[in-house]
Amino acid sequence: MRIGLAGAGLIGSFHAQTLRQLPAVEELVIADANAERARQVAEALGAKALPRVDDLFESKLDGLVIAAATAAHPELLVRAIERGIPVFCEKPVAPTLHETLAVLERVQGARVPVQIGFQRRFDAGYIAAREAIRSGRLGWVHTLRACTLDEAPPPPEYVPTSGGIFRDCSIHDFDILRWVTGREIVHVHATGANRGDDYIRAAGDVDTMAAILTFDDGTLAVVSATMYNAKGYDVRLEALGSKDDICAGLDERTPLRSVEPGVRFPSGTPYPGFIERFRPAYQRELAVFLDVAARQVESPCSVADGLAAFLVAEACERARRERRMVRMEEVAP
Ligand SMILES: NC(=O)c1ccc[n+]([C@@H]2O[C@H](COP(=O)([O-])OP(=O)(O)OC[C@H]3O[C@@H](n4cnc5c(N)ncnc54)[C@H](O)[C@@H]3O)[C@@H](O)[C@H]2O)c1
Known part of the structure; x- marks a missing residue:
């Protein structure tokens, strides 16, 4: 699978390591608003960095992992859904209730799987x-x-x-x-x-x-x-x-x-x-996301759960x- 990662900060760089180790991930492409950060994380893992976050949406992804700052979640999520790309998005869905509801509305109308990152x-x-x-x-x-x-x-x-x-x-x-x-x-x-x-x-x-x-x-x-x-x-x-x-x-x-x-x-x-406390849980949730993205299983944590x-x-x-x-x-x- 070709998986994209948006956001290469604290949790994003850890998710990048996990994704690299999952056998189903054939290619990992990473972008961050800070292109240098994406480049460094990608280089350390032998992954590919994209110069712009926009490039992620043009790169024929089988799934997108959103680990960017919370304020960026709604836009990235909606853009992925509009292109039919299955999404894993870190919690919370959005910074505000208004934006969370807007995302839910878009997700409900689309047939694209979305999983929210509640690793517990x-x-x-x-x-x-x-x-x-x-x-x-x-x-x-x-x-x-x-x-x-x-x-x-x-x-x-x-x-x-x-x-x-x-x-x-x-x-x-x-x-x-x-x-x-x-x-x-x-x-x-x-x-x-x-x-x-x-x-x-x-x-x-x-x-x-x-x-x-x-x-x-x-x-x-x-x-x-x-x-x-x-x-x-x-x-x-x-x-x-x-x-x-x-x-x-x-x-x-x-x-x-x-x-x-x-x-x-x-x-x-x-x-x-x-990361040390929940390492196995983070690894399991991303492994499950790959099955969700392949449409083999239902999302175990929906946007509606994120809203609740x-x-x-x-x-x-x-x-x-x-x-x-x-x-x-x-x-x-
Ligand atoms: N599930 C968990 O246990 C857990 C733990 C930590 C963080 N998080 C969530 O993960 C997200 C990131 O947290 P963090 O601690 O890694 O933050 P961070 O500040 O370390 O990293 C955020 C990264 O997002 C990048 N970014 C900002 N806007 C972007 C955009 N539009 N496109 C792409 N990249 C963008 C920043 O440049 C930065 O590198 C937050 O939503 C946070 O709530 C979840």
Whole structure:
């Protein structure tokens, strides 16, 4: 297959490595708004760099992976769909609700597969948690606790373009909570705090958030995130049921320390970042995308799923700003 990659930054350069290793990828062509960046990433991998992003659309692709900055997603996605090119697009679909809805409208009218990059759906622990929750083995799940604790904040230039902590970071938790439960959220409470670098507050964002989500069956989910967890990248999901409790993301490398005497777990090297924590999941999601692009399987994560998670983020942002509970129908289109 001839696969294109738009965006060769942090995650794009990692996706490029993964794509190079997938046997179905015969040719990888890379473009970035910064042509030099595309050239360097391509050269290191023996891939081909294109001088302009526009060239991607003229190069007879079997699939396009979009890992460009979030603001560029809607245009790249729509251009690919218009040319009949199957697309994998990193989360979120778009920076705003308005643009997300516009993309959804275009996708619905076309017969071109699109997969959104929520890699936790391909992580062994989250897959096991989903199975445990849905099988009923936990009894009724009264509480879910999800966290995403980043080892360090993103660079100052990234924060104003990210859409904020709820849309950029916690959107992973919102998606996975819907996915593991198969249920929808009805209302949210959320708040945030700024005790870290000034540039985060200056961008109108918060460096730490906490939210309580209520599902349509009464399950409560407590979600928390921070940009300041220097011990390492800590992403977990606890599902607490009337019969049993489980945790995804708790292993020897979890950046957490027990202060109980004699307890050494976890004692491994903490995950330094998202690539080390989710490497196998990122690899699986791109392998599946090639099957999606070949029209062998349905997309495992649609634009509608991307919208659903985005709406929860939208509700949380509003709840934080207006300091009140927000019902999902207030943000629903
Ligand atoms: N799924 C995940 O776990 C995960 C992790 C990190 C980032 N992301 C998402 O991936 C995207 C990129 O994040 P990043 O951390 O790599 O950012 P980054 O800033 O490191 O890289 C973004 C790249 O996009 C390029 N770019 C900007 N506009 C472009 C355009 N129109 N066409 C082509 N390239 C363009 C920039 O030059 C830059 O090289 C974001 O949407 C982010 O939300 C997802």
